[in-house]
Amino acid sequence: MKPTEALTIAWEAVLKNKIRSLLTMLGIIIGVSAVIIMVAISAGTEATIQDQITSLGSNLVFVQSSMMRGGPGQAQQGGLVYDDAAAIEDGVTGVTAVVVEQNSSETIKYGDVTLEDVEILGTTVGFPSVRDMEISDGRYFNDQEIERKSKVVVLGYSLAQELFGETNPIGQYVKIGNTKQAVIGVFTEKGLVGNTDFDSRAYLPISVVFQKFTPSQFARFMGDSVRMIYVEVDPDANLDNIITQIELLLVKRHDVTLDSADFSVTTQQDIISTQESTTAAFRSLLAWVAGVSLIVGGIGIMNIMLVSVTERTREIGIRQSIGATPNDIRIQFLTEALLLSIIGGLIGVLVGVGGAYIFGALSDMRTVISVSSILLAFGSSAIVGAFFGYYPADQASKLDPIEALRYE
Amino acid sequence: MSAAHSIIKTVGITKVYGMGDIQVAALNGVNIDIHQGEFVAIMGPSGSGKSTLMHILGCLSQPTAGQYFLDGEDVSQLDKVQLASVRNQKIGFIFQAYNLLARTTALQNVTLPFLYNRVNPKTKEESLKKARTMLELVGLGSRMNHQPHELSGGQQQRVAIARALINDPVMVIADEPTGNLDTRSGTEIMNLLHQLHEQGTTIVMVTHDPKTAVHTQRTINLVDGQVDTITHNGKHRIETAEVPYEAN
Numbered sequence: 001m002k003p004t005e006a007l008t009i010a011w012e013a014v015l016k017n018k019i020r021s022l023l024t025m026l027g028i029i030i031g032v033s034a035v036i037i038m039v040a041i042s043a044g045t046e047a048t049i050q051d052q053i054t055s056l057g058s059n060l061v062f063v064q065s066s067m068m069r070g071g072p073g074q075a076q077q078g079g080l081v082y083d084d085a086a087a088i089e090d091g092v093t094g095v096t097a098v099v100v101e102q103n104s105s106e107t108i109k110y111g112d113v114t115l116e117d118v119e120i121l122g123t124t125v126g127f128p129s130v131r132d133m134e135i136s137d138g139r140y141f142n143d144q145e146i147e148r149k150s151k152v153v154v155l156g157y158s159l160a161q162e163l164f165g166e167t168n169p170i171g172q173y174v175k176i177g178n179t180k181q182a183v184i185g186v187f188t189e190k191g192l193v194g195n196t197d198f199d200s201r202a203y204l205p206i207s208v209v210f211q212k213f214t215p216s217q218f219a220r221f222m223g224d225s226v227r228m229i230y231v232e233v234d235p236d237a238n239l240d241n242i243i244t245q246i247e248l249l250l251v252k253r254h255d256v257t258l259d260s261a262d263f264s265v266t267t268q269q270d271i272i273s274t275q276e277s278t279t280a281a282f283r284s285l286l287a288w289v290a291g292v293s294l295i296v297g298g299i300g301i302m303n304i305m306l307v308s309v310t311e312r313t314r315e316i317g318i319r320q321s322i323g324a325t326p327n328d329i330r331i332q333f334l335t336e337a338l339l340l341s342i343i344g345g346l347i348g349v350l351v352g353v354g355g356a357y358i359f360g361a362l363s364d365m366r367t368v369i370s371v372s373s374i375l376l377a378f379g380s381s382a383i384v385g386a387f388f389g390y391y392p393a394d395q396a397s398k399l400d401p402i403e404a405l406r407y408e
Numbered sequence: 409m410s411a412a413h414s415i416i417k418t419v420g421i422t423k424v425y426g427m428g429d430i431q432v433a434a435l436n437g438v439n440i441d442i443h444q445g446e447f448v449a450i451m452g453p454s455g456s457g458k459s460t461l462m463h464i465l466g467c468l469s470q471p472t473a474g475q476y477f478l479d480g481e482d483v484s485q486l487d488k489v490q491l492a493s494v495r496n497q498k499i500g501f502i503f504q505a506y507n508l509l510a511r512t513t514a515l516q517n518v519t520l521p522f523l524y525n526r527v528n529p530k531t532k533e534e535s536l537k538k539a540r541t542m543l544e545l546v547g548l549g550s551r552m553n554h555q556p557h558e559l560s561g562g563q564q565q566r567v568a569i570a571r572a573l574i575n576d577p578v579m580v581i582a583d584e585p586t587g588n589l590d591t592r593s594g595t596e597i598m599n600l601l602h603q604l605h606e607q608g609t610t611i612v613m614v615t616h617d618p619k620t621a622v623h624t625q626r627t628i629n630l631v632d633g634q635v636d637t638i639t640h641n642g643k644h645r646i647e648t649a650e651v652p653y654e655a656n
């Protein structure tokens with residue numbers, strides 16, 4: 001029997017039982033489309049993370065307070081202070097810019113609109129450039145306004161929308177906590193980066209935040225606490241060297257040891273690695289799920305092929321009586337199983353690609369369809385078909401001609 | 409004996425069924441000799457081993473002991489693959505139950521043996537051409553594209569005969585070919601077999617019907633797995649078998 005003839009017989013058998021063939025393929029269809037959709041989702045997630053990381057701004061070192069200095073009445077000590085920023089800028093070589101950030105949570109009012117627990121971010125002039133933010137209306141505050149503790153505010157995109165709707169916010173006054181602040185600018189939409197929503201925050205001169213929202217009795221002696229210092233470094237500089245310099249400097253300033261430091265220094269690379277290990281775990285979980293569904297699909301094929309062999313015992317007997325060898329019979333049924341799984345695989349690819357596309361379009365999640373996942377899913381469906389099709393085909397080939405012919 | 413070349417020669421063939429405690433000896437030392445061009449009927453009571461013998465003669469199963477020479481070749485020691493090839497090349501089997509592939513046209517059913525013909529592979533066109541010729545020969549020229557369920561029993565048996573002849577076998581083996589048919593269709597099938605016989609085909613046929621048997625040249629009577637009597641129908645002469653039970 002030539003391969004083309006085996007294929008013709010298999011194709012006819014598949015067509016003769018359309019519904020059953022389709023049901024047999026269902027497991028493979030689900031398995032293959034699951035692989036493609038899941039890989040598309042995790043690739044999409046990765047791409048989103050990559051984009052976010054790029055939009056964090058390049059060559060940033062994050063110096064973070066690991067202990068917050070207490071609010072009024074709390075005698076906690078430690079953490080970063082405002083002057084640390086200047087010390088880093090002056091004392092570390094290879095630093096191009098330093099931005100400081102301190103936050104609080106306040107109620108914001110404009111007219112009838114009251115928004116509670118809005119994040120108030122006090123920061124410095126370098127912030128938009130370091131965090132890759134753009135002003136869409138008005139302007140950002142300047143050094144003089146920080147020095148004079150001017151009551152100005154720049155709104156995040158969605159915060160401006162919620163407070164003002166159609167009204168032009170520039171020049172209007174909003175009430176933040178108990179202070180009136182003039183809106184001087186609005187940022188363009190930025191979206192979520194990691195867990196941070198850049199669009200729902202109000203950006204104020206850091207001096208105003210110190211004075212109005214995070215006053216501390218220790219400030220007079222030790223300086224105002226800050227949450228974070230962004231250090232932008234020369235792209236050509238040695239990052240490890242800079243980190244070491246920063247650590248040494250702060251350890252000395254805070255009079256602590258590295259082991260008991262009240263700050264932590266991380267780089268974008270660290271953030272990338274954490275995110276990547278999360279997605280890698282996610283991806284391998286998905287791969288397992290998809291792989292299991294492919295195996296279940298294969299067992300489905302085996303099951304139906306066993307039924308098919310039993311049902312067609314007489315056909316097998318007839319073929320044997322006119323000269324089919326055991327191998328001819330084995331090839332016939334193996335080809336049929338392969339054909340079912342390959343057609344199932346093809347339909348699965350269509351469903352998977354379509355499903356990933358629709359899923360990406362309808363949900364917040366991004367999907368990236370990769371050719372390699374299509375090849376992988378399709379290839380494994382063929383392997384699954386051959387693997388699970390072999391046993392029924394072998395059973396068929398071992399039938400005794402006379403018993404097969406006698407089968408009712 | 410005639411000088412004609414022997415197609416079937418069996419020497420002490422036995423067939424024992426059941427490997428365990430209960431063993432059934434379906435055949436118990438069968439010696440027969442059938443020559444080229446002969447038309448032989450095999451008769452005997454139910455359970456006497458007729459089908460068992462036909463399966464062995466048709467190379468669908470192997471004897472437990474004894475030798476079987478088919479067309480001069482000892483086939484009793486062949487393996488499954490070699491037997492399949494012998495079935496394909498040398499034997500045309502006609503069953504009582506027709507045994508056509510369902511949902512497959514008459515033409516495709518008849519070409520089926522070509523699929524497994526490794527000795528003289530034919531192109532698709534050649535196979536179809538020959539299959540058409542065979543279907544015309546059995547009088548089904550106008551029913552080639554009908555499926556079995558669209559054909560009468562007699563017509564289905566004609567398709568089976570066409571299929572049996574397609575690879576130019578050295579003999580045709582028929583196990584009660586008219587057993588499922590009414591008298592008229594049965595007679596038509598017998599006429600067809602006679603016609604084939606006259607054209608030189610060797611035919612061995614099991615039948616229950618003595619009226620059918622007399623139209624053959626010889627009748628071999630099986631009783632309890634042994635050749636009981638051999639009747640020469642033309643000459644009405646009764647020969648006793650090698651191991652006679654009782655003479656009558």
Ligand SMILES: Nc1ncnc2c1ncn2[C@@H]1O[C@H](COP(=O)(O)OP(=O)(O)OP(=O)(O)O)[C@@H](O)[C@H]1O
Nearest residue numbers: 425426432433434453454455456457458459460461
């Ligand atoms: N597969 C088998 N296993 C066990 N015994 C069997 C088997 N096939 C046949 N037999 C036995 O062998 C004997 C001969 O059977 P066989 O079918 O050859 O008879 P037969 O002459 O064709 O009968 P009938 O005229 O009813 O068709 C019977 O006793 C039967 O029960």
Ligand SMILES: [Mg+2]
Nearest residue numbers: 458459460583
């Ligand atoms: Mg019988």
